[in-house]
Amino acid sequence: MASHAREERNDKSSNSKEWEKIGDITIPYKWEEKFWPNALKRIRAEAKAYEESGQKLEVRACFNIAQKHTSENEIDWEKSIEAYREFKKDRVKDSTWRSKYHPVFKNVINATRKSSKAPLNGEELCKVALKQWQQGTPIRRHMRLALFGFLRFCVQEQQFESTWLPPDVTDKDLVTTKKRLVIH
DSSP: OEEEEEEEEEOTTSSOEEEEEEEEEEOSOOSSGGGHHHHHHHHHHHHHHHHHTTTOSOHHHHHHHHHHHHHHTOOOHHHHHHHHHHHHTTTSOHHHHHHHTHHHHHHHHHHHHOTTTOOOSHHHHHHHHHTTSOTTOHHHHHHHHHHHHHHHHHHHHSOOOGGGSOOOOOGGGSOOSOOOOOOO
């Protein structure tokens, strides 16, 4: 994917804007929608480095700064889960946390540790973290609620990018299996 850096020039004699190309950089992302959030984050960091230099650094140098900046800002999922536990401590008992939160968060940690196949956004993370529970079951509903609440917390309280918001709830997320009552 190529990132084209351009500088805006206002033409005072007309209402049109003229753009001057100031450099080309190829960034390491495929041109597929699932990669766009990370590519956009890299391009924004590149543009910020360029602006902060007073437009004096070459675009390639800004790209290198942006690459270093984005790799240094890796998400610490374990720390975020601990912060979420602290946030929920008065509302969720330890036993509930262990049975209805911890299992899905363990899946989050495992999924995000796989550097080559790590999810790039909330929707992908939800698919991977919830995969072990059958759709339509009460246990999957509990895990989904815990995970969706956690991701909203991360975006709202931990300043994660909005790409980490969970997907919308759909009909396939509804509980369709009934609890079995065993009477002795």
